[in-house]
Amino acid sequence: MAAAAKKKPTWQQVLLIAIVCTLCIMVLYPFWLLIVKSFKDYDQELESFLSLTLPLHFENYLVAWDYVKGSILNSMFVSGMIAVTTVTLSAMGAYAFAMYSFKLKNLLFSACVSLMMIPSILTLSSKYILVTVNLKLFNNFAGVILPQSAGLLPFGLLLLRGYFASIPKELFEAADIDGANSVYKFVKIMIPLTMSMLTTLLLMNFMTSWNDYLWPLMVLRDDTLFTIPINLQSFTDRFYHMTNYYAPALAGYVIVSIPLLFLFGFTSKQFISGMTSGAFKM
C-alpha cells in the first residue's frame, strides 16, 4: 500500500475522490429514493415524486409490516438453516481433506470442487423432479434447504480446506499427545482458530440464500411459506393494482432490507478482512 501512497500532485487525489463520490452517489441514490418515496401518501407522490415531502407517513410501514412479517421469519429460518448446514458440512469435509492423507484424496477434492463448474441451469429440471416428484418435498422448506445447501458446499470446501491447512500442525500434535480425539480437535482447536473465515462463509451463504428467488418460487406454493423475494413481488403487484401507487410496497422493501444490514453491522469487520485476506488470493 505504501507504494501507492507516494507523493503525487493532490489534484489527482481530489479528482479520484470526486469520481469515487460520484459513483457512490449513483449507486446509493436509488436506495435513497426508495426511502423517500416509502414515506409518501398518494397526493405527495403525485405532486413531487422524486423529492422528500413532509409529513412523513409512517403508517405505510404499518401496512407493509402486516404483509411482510411472515416472510421475514420464513426467510430467516430457510437462510439460517442453509447457512448453518453448509458451513457445518464444509467444515467437516475440509477438516478431512486438510488433516488426513488417504488414497485418491486430491482426485476426490478436485472432483468436489469441479462441481462448482456445473451450471445450476443444467440441473434445474432434474433437481425439480428429484425434489418434487421423487422426494415429495413440494411446498416444503426442506425442498428448498437441502438442494441449496448442497449447491453451496463445493465453494465452502475449497475456501476452508486451504484455510484449515494453514493452521500450524504443532497445535494438533500437542493435543494428540494429550490423547485428544479428532472430534475434540475439530471443535476445540480448528473451529475457534478459523472463526473469522467461518463467519465470512456463513454470512456469504446467508446472503446468497436470502436473495434466492427462483428455487423457492418453484418449490413453495402456499403464501404462508413464501420467502421475502417471492412475497415482495406478489405484494407489490397486488398493492399497485389495488391503489395505483407504490409507497407501502416500498416501505416493505425497506423493512426486509433491514435484517441483513443489521447482521452485516455486527460482522462487517470480519467479513471485509476475510474477503481481502489471503484466502481469496488466486
Added chain:
Amino acid sequence: MQLKKNNIIKPIAWLVLPLAMMAMFLVYPAISAILNSFLEWSRGSSRFIWLDNYKSIFGDEIFLRSFKNMIILTVFGLICGNVATLFLAELLFNMKRQGLSKVFRYLFLIPSLVPGMVTILLWKNIVLSGTPEGLLNSILNVFGVQPQAWYFSEKLSKFSIIFTGFPWVGGISFLIYLAGLQSIPESCYEAAKLDGVTTIQRIIYIDLKLLVNQIKYFIIIGLIGSVQSFDLQLIITDGGPNYSTIVPGYILYLKTNGYSDIGEASAIGVVLFLITLAGMLAANRLSSGENS
C-alpha cells in the same frame, strides 16, 4: 500428524455427509439431466427418442432468437461489470487517505446487502419505470427527451436489461480485485517507481498482468452466471416484448414448471452447459497464453 494406513475410516467418517449431499443434489441431477435430454419424459413411463429433443429445440425459431439475445446480454454484461468493478478497485487502491478508502468499502457494499429482489423491483418501478415519473425519464425530460417504456419497449428492452444496476459497481466483487491489488508485492511498485512509470502505465503493465487470475475467475463466474440468468425476464419482461429479451434459460424454466416438457428443457440445459464449458476452457487457454 499424517497418519497410519488403517486410519482411512476417520476421513471417511468426516466426509460421508458432505459427499452424500453433493452426490444427491449435484451429481445425480447432472447425470439425470443428460439422460432426460434423450427422453420423451413423463411421470409414469419415459421413452427414449435419441436426439429428437435437440432437433426440436434447434428447429424452434424462438429458441434461436433467445440464443442470440443471450450472447448479446452476456457479452455486454461481462464487459460492463468487470471494467466497472476493476475501475472502482483501482480507485480505492490508489486513494491516499486510507480511512476514507475504508469508509467507501462499506458504502459500496450496501447494495449487495439489500435483497436482489428489492434492487430489481427498484429498477422496474422507480429507476427505469416507464411512467414520466420514473427516475431516468425525469432526467431525460430535462433534455427534452420523450418518456421511454424501457423494459417494455422492443427497441430498448435489451439495453434496459444491460443497464440495470448501472454503474455496475455495487457488490462484493470489487473487494476481491482490491485484495488482489493489495497482494501485489511492493518490490514491483518500487521497481516501477525507480523506472519513472506513471500510474496509468503501472495499471496497464503491472496491475492488470498480476490480476489475471482474478479477471479469469470473474469472467468464468460471470459467464456461467449470465448464460443461465433470467431473473429480469422472470420478474419484469416475461421474455418480451415480442421475444426481444427471451433467453434459453427462461424457456427452460417455462418448460420445467408444470413438467410441460422436461425432455426439451433438459436438452436446453445440456446445450447451455456445453457453452459454459467451452467458455471456461477458452478463458483458461487465453490466460495461460498471457502468463507465458
